[in-house]
Amino acid sequence: MNRQQISIVVQISTIVGLCLFAWFLIVTTKANLAAAGMSSGLGFLDEKAGFDVAFSLIEYSGDNTYWRVFLVGITNTLLASVIAIVGCTVIGFLVGIALLSRNPLTAGVARVYVETFRNVPLLLNILFWYFVILNLFPRVADSFDLFGIGFLNQRGLYLPLIEATPLGRLIMLAVVVVTSIGVFNYSKRQTEVTGFGIFRTGWIALISCTVIALLLWIGVIGAEVEMPAKSRFNITGGISIIPELVALIVGLSIYHGAFVAEYVRGGLLSVAKGQSEAALSTGLTDWQSMRLVILPQAMRVIIPPYISNNLNVVKNSSLGAAIAFPELVNIFAGTSLNQTGRAIEIVLMVMAFYFTISMLISLVLNIYNKKVQFNER
Amino acid sequence: MNGKFMSFIRGLYASPFSIAMTLFWAYLAFLTIPTVVNWAVINAVFVAEDGDGCSRSGACWAFIIARFDDFVFGRYPEAERWRIIVAFGLPLILALSSLIMSQKQRGKILFGSILLFPISVLLFMYGGVLGMEVVETRLWGGFAxxxxxxxxxxxxxxxxxxxxxxxxxxxxxxxxxxxxxxxxxxxxxxxxxxxxxxxxxxxxxxxxxxxxxxxxxxxxxxxxxxxxxxxxxxxxxxxxxxxxxxxxxxxxxxxxxxxxxxxxxxxxxxxxxxxxxxxxxxxxxxxxxxxxxxxxxxxxxxxxxxxxxxxxxxxxxxxxxxxxxxxxxxxxxxxxxxxxxxxxxxx
CATH class of the missing domain: 1.10.3720.10 (MetI-like)
Incomplete structure (x- = not known):
């Protein structure tokens, strides 16, 4: 046999082997399900779930179906992941820059932070914060008052609920869009005139939040603002952010922040030293040279591992299941699975969700890598 | 060494911002270190019969010491715990012995000790051979x-x-x-x-x-x-x-x-x-x-x-x-x- 024949034989036998394996799995699974008197299929998704969920962004009650539970799980997973990604990005960039600080104390503290949290399991981290919030935060009666707009106690964080009419939402969106266009234009003009851009994201957030708050206050946006109110035993109204969510977000941000810090440090070190010397000698301050010269070049090295880090955040948000935060794994692969017994369908649906997210993130990474390679000298 | 030390000191006051940071860290250390040391060492209790023997103002390391064996061996029967040590010890000794071998043999010996690990775990930790009782895996636990x-x-x-x-x-x-x-x-x-x-x-x-x-x-x-x-x-x-x-x-x-x-x-x-x-x-x-x-x-x-x-x-x-x-x-x-x-x- 020559090489090509061997190759064809190997490939065909692989296909046959895999088909046999799949056939075996299907046959035994069917037999097992039949023996247990269980049916299969996705029909259970239309059944009433009948259990409550402690926290949900979309409307949900026990009367809703398992399909709704799946959606609640997905939104909660994404909510925790997105906030944690923001958190670990902020921590990571600050600590990453601090790691290279010329002040030895700052660099030392940053190093201790990174080494401590990189080398301790994430689950332990999350469980610890959950314990701290439940036991060391004030009771409801002695809640921290957050400047009159909310409360913090061991049952969670309470913030005002803003429920806008559809028109009101449209106005808010319009404010953000108009501000963004304005800020981008201004930044462009500034760059042409002075050579410096401005911190666009920050200004957009600041201006649009102020304008929206102002419009809310004078009543242009039709919205009802429900402030949390404290009674003796409870806090009613507003939105409550449960301690499980807070612990999960804090744990994820601190853990992944340590990894992002190392990527940032690596990226900053990859920029030739002459760049910062040149930037300083043109009269830029330390901060300006970091923001305008070093960071933009370092981003090329930082972004690829940073994007895979964000994928890990989404995957690791599943650890919320260990402290009963109602994310996908907890309420769908946990409670729903126990109630319906549809292990195979449910676990496959959960895996499919994570697979989709992962593919989306890889797509973003590939597009970015292509763009960067194109720009390279 | 002296040069390193001097540049460390100089880094503390290199710029006004640096001085501010140094003062900030000093203040933070002043706030936290005494509390932590008091809790972890000075007020800590290392020997106690049970929780009542511990004070609330310090750490109760007596708890860790009392339960240490369980943390290492899990719920494995106490009389049989020597088997875990043997199960881990044999591959470890083999791996350590590679240190005195030549560079060429070292890789093979390390590889062999990794192969030996599951076998010795199965033989000694699970048992059922050489007159050792079977210890069900649901009793396995802890660091082991x-x-x-x-x-x-x-x-x-x-x-x-x-x-x-x-x-x-x-x-x-x-x-x-x-x-x-x-x-x-x-x-x-x-x-x-x-x-x-x-x-x-x-x-x-x-x-x-x-x-x-x-x-x-x-x-x-x-x-x-x-x-x-x-x-x-x-x-x-x-x-x-x-x-x-x-x-x-x-x-x-x-x-x-x-x-x-x-x-x-x-x-x-x-x-x-x-x-x-x-x-x-x-x-x-x-x-x-x-x-x-x-x-x-x-x-x-x-x-x-x-x-x-x-x-x-x-x-x-x-x-x-x-x-x-x-x-x-x-x-x-x-x-x-x-x-x-x-x-x-x-x-």
Whole structure:
């Protein structure tokens, strides 16, 4: 046999082997399900779930179906992941820059932070914060008052609920869009005139939040603002952010922040030293040279591992299941699975969700890598 | 040394901002260090009969000391615990003996000690031979269980990863597609779902009457899962081997397997060792997730000990202890991996 024949034989036998394996799995699974008197299929998704969920962004009650539970799980997973990604990005960039600080104390503290949290399991981290919030935060009666707009106690964080009419939402969106266009234009003009851009994201957030708050206050946006109110035993109204969510977000941000810090440090070190010397000698301050010269070049090295880090955040948000935060794994692969017994369908649906997210993130990474390679000298 | 010290001091007041930071850290240290030292050392109780013997103003290390054996050995019967020490000791002695061997034999001996590990765990920890009673795996626990899961998973992930990595780079489209699909799917799902597959879905997949031990199922699942990550690490190593090596090996008349076995893989694996150690650190930390499916690893043993009625209210001590154990091991291995990496770069 020559090489090509061997190759064809190997490939065909692989296909046959895999088909046999799949056939075996299907046959035994069917037999097992039949023996247990269980049916299969996705029909259970239309059944009433009948259990409550402690926290949900979309409307949900026990009367809703398992399909709704799946959606609640997905939104909660994404909510925790997105906030944690923001958190670990902020921590990571600050600590990453601090790691290279010329002040030895700052660099030392940053190093201790990174080494401590990189080398301790994430689950332990999350469980610890959950314990701290439940036991060391004030009771409801002695809640921290957050400047009159909310409360913090061991049952969670309470913030005002803003429920806008559809028109009101449209106005808010319009404010953000108009501000963004304005800020981008201004930044462009500034760059042409002075050579410096401005911190666009920050200004957009600041201006649009102020304008929206102002419009809310004078009543242009039709919205009802429900402030949390404290009674003796409870806090009613507003939105409550449960301690499980807070612990999960804090744990994820601190853990992944340590990894992002190392990527940032690596990226900053990859920029030739002459760049910062040149930037300083043109009269830029330390901060300006970091923001305008070093960071933009370092981003090329930082972004690829940073994007895979964000994928890990989404995957690791599943650890919320260990402290009963109602994310996908907890309420769908946990409670729903126990109630319906549809292990195979449910676990496959959960895996499919994570697979989709992962593919989306890889797509973003590939597009970015292509763009960067194109720009390279 | 003196120069280093002077530049350290100079860094403290290099600029106004630097001075502000120095003062800030000094103030923070003034606030926290005395509290921590008081709690952890000065007011701490090291010897006590039970929780009542501990003070509330200091740490109760007596709790950790009293339950230390359980943290190491889990719920394994006390009279049989010497078997765990033997099971871990034999491969460890073999691995250490490699230190006095020549460089050439060292690799083989280390490889042999990894192979010996599952065998000696099966023989001594599980038992049933040489007059040793069988100790069911549901009694295994503590740090010993953490090590059993982490080491056997990574050890079996190595051959799986090599095959997947070669498969992904194969010229046969079917093989490449199958390997790539497996690697990408496994890497995109969280480890918890894989543990669920092992503990909940697996029984559906085997004919009735066949029962596979839960710990073994977990180890198999984690091995396959880790295999996907290992494949990517080894693929990196394979890519780092110079193309000339492939060509030279083919020119010598080596077939595919011969050239992989004798020329390419030895180089690729050597390059991958630091990354493999990092992978091991990751999975060592991730073994904590087995508490979700009800196995009693170190973390779960510590957590369940905190609800011991004799020792109530010492959760913080438990968390600190568990964190310290993981930290020491992961930090140590991380240093070792960086040391290996630096040594490779020198060549």
């Amino acid at each position: 269980l953490t090590l059993v899961i982490a080491i056997s998973s990574i050890a079996s992930a190595l051959p799986i990863g090599i095959l997947l990595a070669l498969g992904r780079r194969s010229h046969m489209p079917v093989i490449a597609l199958v390997s790539t699909t497996f690697i990408e799917v496994a890497r995109s799902v969280p480890m918890i779902t894989v543990l669920f597959v092992a503990s909940i879905m697996f029984p559906f997949f085997v004919p009735e009457g066949v029962e596979v031990d839960k710990l073994l199922r977990t180890i198999i699942a984690v091995s396959l899962f880790a295999g996907a990550y290992m494949a990517e690490v080894i693929r990196g190593g394979l890519q780092a081997v110079d193309t000339g090596q492939y060509e030279a090996s083919a020119a010598m008349g080596h077939g595919y397997w011969q050239s992989m076995r004798f020329i390419i893989l030895p180089q690729a694996l050597r390059i991958s060792i630091p990354a493999i150690v990092n992978l091991f650190i990751g999975f060592f930390k991730d073994t904590t997730l087995v508490l979700v499916i009800g196995l009693f690893d170190l973390l779960n043993m510590v957590l369940s000990a905190t609800s011991d009625p004799k020792w109530l209210g010492f959760e913080v001590e438990g968390y600190v202890f568990a964190a310290a154990v993981y930290f020491i091991f992961c930090f140590g291995m991380g240093h070792y991996s960086r040391h290996l990496e630096a040594k490779q770069k020198q060549r």
